[in-house]
Amino acid sequence: MKHKGYKKAIVRILGPGKAQYLRISLFCIFISLVAGSVLLLLLGKNPLEGYVSILQGAGFIPKARYAGHKSIFTDFMSLVNYTTPMIFASLSFAVAMRCGIFNINISGMMLFSGFIASITVGYSSIPAPFAQILVVLIAVVAGAFSGALIGWLKHRFNANEVVISIMFNYIVSYVISFFIQTMFINPTTRQSERVGDNAMLTGVDTMIGDLRMDVSYVFPLAIIAVILIGFMFSKTRIGFELKAVGMNHSASRYAGIRIGRSVIFSMALSGVLAGLAGVSYYLGTFASIQPRVVPSLGFDAIAVALLGNNNPLGCLLASFLVMTISNGTTYMSSRLGVLREIASLITGILLLFSACGGAFKALADKYKEELDNEIDGGESK
Amino acid sequence: MADDIVVLDHITKRFPRIVANDDISLSIKKGEIYALLGENGAGKSTLMSVLFGLYEPDEGRIFIRGKEVKITSPREASALNIGMVHQHFKLVSDQSVTENIILGIEPTVKKLGLFSKIDIKGARERIKKLSADFGLDVDPDAKIEDLPVSARQRVEILKMLYRDAEILIFDEPTAVLTPQEIESLLSVIKSLRDGGKTIVLITHKLDEIKKVADRCAILCRGKLVGVYDVDSISTQEMASLMVGYEYSDEVNKEEYTGGESILEVNNITLYNQDKVKVVDNVSFSVHKGEIVSIAGVAGNGQVELADVIAGMLTPSSGTIIYKGNDITDKTIRERTEAKIAYIPEDRQDVGLLLDYDLSVNLALKSYYHEPYCSKGILNPSEFRKNGEMLIKQYDIRSSEGCSTIVRSMSGGNQQKAIIAREISLDADLYIFVQPTRGLDVGAIKNIQERIIALRESGKAVLLISLELEEIMNLSDTIIVMYNGRIQAVKKRSEVTANEIGYYMMGAKHEA
Numbered sequence: 005m006k007h008k009g010y011k012k013a014i015v016r017i018l019g020p021g022k023a024q025y026l027r028i029s030l031f032c033i034f035i036s037l038v039a040g041s042v043l044l045l046l047l048g049k050n051p052l053e054g055y056v057s058i059l060q061g062a063g064f065i066p067k068a069r070y071a072g073h074k075s076i077f078t079d080f081m082s083l084v085n086y087t088t089p090m091i092f093a094s095l096s097f098a099v100a101m102r103c104g105i106f107n108i109n110i111s112g113m114m115l116f117s118g119f120i121a122s123i124t125v126g127y128s129s130i131p132a133p134f135a136q137i138l139v140v141l142i143a144v145v146a147g148a149f150s151g152a153l154i155g156w157l158k159h160r161f162n163a164n165e166v167v168i169s170i171m172f173n174y175i176v177s178y179v180i181s182f183f184i185q186t187m188f189i190n191p192t193t194r195q196s197e198r199v200g201d202n203a204m205l206t207g208v209d210t211m212i213g214d215l216r217m218d219v220s221y222v223f224p225l226a227i228i229a230v231i232l233i234g235f236m237f238s239k240t241r242i243g244f245e246l247k248a249v250g251m252n253h254s255a256s257r258y259a260g261i262r263i264g265r266s267v268i269f270s271m272a273l274s275g276v277l278a279g280l281a282g283v284s285y286y287l288g289t290f291a292s293i294q295p296r297v298v299p300s301l302g303f304d305a306i307a308v309a310l311l312g313n314n315n316p317l318g319c320l321l322a323s324f325l326v327m328t329i330s331n332g333t334t335y336m337s338s339r340l341g342v343l344r345e346i347a348s349l350i351t352g353i354l355l356l357f358s359a360c361g362g363a364f365k366a367l368a369d370k371y372k373e374e375l376d377n378e379i380d381g382g383e384s385k
Numbered sequence: 386m387a388d389d390i391v392v393l394d395h396i397t398k399r400f401p402r403i404v405a406n407d408d409i410s411l412s413i414k415k416g417e418i419y420a421l422l423g424e425n426g427a428g429k430s431t432l433m434s435v436l437f438g439l440y441e442p443d444e445g446r447i448f449i450r451g452k453e454v455k456i457t458s459p460r461e462a463s464a465l466n467i468g469m470v471h472q473h474f475k476l477v478s479d480q481s482v483t484e485n486i487i488l489g490i491e492p493t494v495k496k497l498g499l500f501s502k503i504d505i506k507g508a509r510e511r512i513k514k515l516s517a518d519f520g521l522d523v524d525p526d527a528k529i530e531d532l533p534v535s536a537r538q539r540v541e542i543l544k545m546l547y548r549d550a551e552i553l554i555f556d557e558p559t560a561v562l563t564p565q566e567i568e569s570l571l572s573v574i575k576s577l578r579d580g581g582k583t584i585v586l587i588t589h590k591l592d593e594i595k596k597v598a599d600r601c602a603i604l605c606r607g608k609l610v611g612v613y614d615v616d617s618i619s620t621q622e623m624a625s626l627m628v629g630y631e632y633s634d635e636v637n638k639e640e641y642t643g644g645e646s647i648l649e650v651n652n653i654t655l656y657n658q659d660k661v662k663v664v665d666n667v668s669f670s671v672h673k674g675e676i677v678s679i680a681g682v683a684g685n686g687q688v689e690l691a692d693v694i695a696g697m698l699t700p701s702s703g704t705i706i707y708k709g710n711d712i713t714d715k716t717i718r719e720r721t722e723a724k725i726a727y728i729p730e731d732r733q734d735v736g737l738l739l740d741y742d743l744s745v746n747l748a749l750k751s752y753y754h755e756p757y758c759s760k761g762i763l764n765p766s767e768f769r770k771n772g773e774m775l776i777k778q779y780d781i782r783s784s785e786g787c788s789t790i791v792r793s794m795s796g797g798n799q800q801k802a803i804i805a806r807e808i809s810l811d812a813d814l815y816i817f818v819q820p821t822r823g824l825d826v827g828a829i830k831n832i833q834e835r836i837i838a839l840r841e842s843g844k845a846v847l848l849i850s851l852e853l854e855e856i857m858n859l860s861d862t863i864i865v866m867y868n869g870r871i872q873a874v875k876k877r878s879e880v881t882a883n884e885i886g887y888y889m890m891g892a893k894h895e896a
Binding site: 239240241242244248251252254255256257258259260261262 | 697716717727729731734735736739740761
């Protein structure tokens with residue numbers, strides 16, 4: 005009987021019905037917070053204090069004191085600046101996934117477009133607004149190109165996109181690190197030379213009033229992307245076709261949809277978004293490229309998109325959540341005196357549980373079925 | 386009675402919205418073939434699931450060999466020597482026949498008095514013997530994935546026999562088989578009876594019952610209509626009892642008068658992925674107001690030919706002329722716009738997007754143009770309007786109307802949805818592939834009448850079916866395909882079902 009109660013509870017919380025995906029995502033967040041609390045308790049820290057300090061670090065709750073020219077607002081702006089690439093990257097994953105393609109080349113695409121934009125515009129002396137616009141355009145073109153290439157390979161040769169994507173990550177990473185190390189290396193930082201402020205998509209240390217903060221110029225573009233992608237999937241013909249192809253190739257073909265075109269288009273669009281993630285990362289959050297490293301953000305974006313159920317608005321919220329924790333833990337580690345690695349673990353736990361949403365759904369659906377059968381059987385007694 | 390091996394006494398089983406079995410009492414004699422006849426949803430499968438322990442009855446008692454029993458799981462049913470062959474086989478495809486059969490009850494031998502080892506050799510011998518005893522012809526070492534559907538079914542039968550089943554329940558065993566395979570299955574069922582087994586056969590195919598069954602119980606909407614000796618009742622009577630109203634086999638239609646040519650297929654040849662010639666130099670034509678049907682045993686290239694005409698496959702050579710234009714290289718959408726409608730064989734995987742709702746599926750071929758879509762933006766209210774109209778017109782039943790997710794609908798209603806959509810395209814050529822497969826008598830009749838109505842309104846119809854009866858009823862011209870080639874082309878009025886049957890087996894060759 006007790007056993008049944010536990011199943012009933014799971015079905016009630018996560019089972020089929022209204023907003024099931026939302027409930028599952030919230031549940032994932034909840035249990036990762038619980039797991040994080042256990043971790044902090046084991047380290048002898050107060051979890052509540054830990055989470056408060058995370059929110060303080062991310063700029064949601066005021067800290068006890070601030071350095072000069074800093075305030076809760078500067079912390080929040082810095083969160084926005086860090087979150088922008090994540091929004092683009094998680095959207096990039098979601099767009100491909102809706103069309104049934106698992107794009108794990110986001111990191112590679114980010115690196116590719118970031119590198120191209122750095123060497124063409126980043127090291128040039130083109131004046132500010134034009135350079136920045138040019139950076140965005142280059143990202144769009146470079147991303148679209150690399151996405152379409154993968155889509156085309158998948159369609160033309162029926163190649164597995166996961167394998168191609170992984171290989172492309174390596175190819176891009178090593179080829180670019182070759183160029184960086186031979187041509188663009190800064191001998192002291194062992195990274196590529198810093199790009200000029202004229203090309204930066206983030207206004208670093210911009211003075212607004214009395215405050216000094218990092219302002220992401222492309223954050224509004226990320227919001228527009230969320231709205232446009234959402235509109236595309238819910239209202240337009242092309243969005244319908246992409247989703248149909250993602251569900252069932254043969255039925256889509258039968259309906260007259262050109263599968264190849266849809267696959268290539270969705271990968272190109274995914275590439276555009278990954279490209280924007282790349283430039284807002286390498287010419288925004290950071291200003292240089294570390295050779296032989298692909299950005300882990302491109303992989304984290306997969307879990308973020310899954311947490312957001314591949315829904316554009318969901319991606320936006322999930323990006324903010326994950327980056328809040330990721331950003332806030334820096335402050336937490338200094339406040340509570342835990343290692344930075346431990347703090348990062350909490351982000352890791354959240355990403356881990358985010359990726360488990362599908363498993364929770366399957367479990368709840370299974371229990372629901374079992375309970376339904378039992379109710380049927382129970383009536384006879 | 387002493388020789389009644391199974392007695393069901395006033396069984397009632399209710400589901401949330403319907404009474405699936407309403408006070409049903411049956412007694413089955415040892416060693417007979419007992420058929421359960423009824424339309425889809427009449428409660429046959431539910432009743433047998435009660436006997437097999439999948440459902441518990443709400444009321445009523447079950448007696449096996451004279452003793453009252455409670456069967457709460459298939460395991461208990463198995464202990465009572467009851468076995469069931471389900472419609473969907475439950476086999477592990479990359480394991481051998483023997484491994485599948487012994488799964489769950491592996492016999493073991495001790496090696497060196499220490500290690501127990503599965504006695505696969507002994508099991509193999511036993512399976513071989515069982516297979517030979519009942520004429521099942523199954524190789525115990527073959528892998529399941531290499532076996533055709535009919536052989537997999539025989540593996541399921543062996544699985545029951547291996548577990549010493551005495552009472553064998555077959556749930557619509559012929560639904561997935563070709564005519565020849567059906568024949569051999571029926572003879573297997575007979576030999577099982579002659580070997581002393583008791584057989585319960587769930588089916589809605591009357592001729593099969595006529596061929597093998599001793600007695601049949603007819604269910605209609607959850608109620609038992611009656612139990613009859615098969616010898617003393619005609620198929621006509623069975624059919625009308627089963628549907629609950631007078632059923633006539635005859636489909637009324639006018640004599641074909643001839644019209645202008647709509648479709649000309651010239652020398653089409655198609656190789657499949659394995660470079661096997663599946664369609665071999667096929668030519669024929671379809672005219673206005675004519676139903677041309679392609680008969681043939683499954684897998685003789687008919688379905689591929691339909692796919693070629695509809696644009697789903699590209700022919701290796703040959704041309705397709707539609708209304709005087711060569712459409713061989715046209716895309717699927719261009720063909721749809723040229724007014725070719727296609728009802729594909731696989732309704733779930735090809736004909737519908739199962740995870741979309743009914744309104745979208747009812748406009749799946751026209752979603753991209755006005756009024757459903759203007760300037761790239763979809764208009765959901767137009768989808769709903771069209772959906773509601775077709776649902777009403779074609780009596781498509783679903784739980785939530787337009788917003789029902791198609792996956793949750795019954796097969797018959799899914800097929801109705803496809804047919805409603807395709808007919809609403811107002812095409813000039815209709816290609817139907819197995820339009821009535823797996824449907825009950827009422828639905829079959831409804832669809833056949835729609836096909837006749839299309840012909841009457843001057844449309845050209847190409848019908849591909851495995852059901853000889855359907856072909857004989859509907860066609861004006863019959864083409865028989867065998868091994869990818871056209872074996873014969875006959876006017877309906879000049880040919881008998883038997884002759885067509887011979888051509889289907891490849892017996893007589895005629896150009």
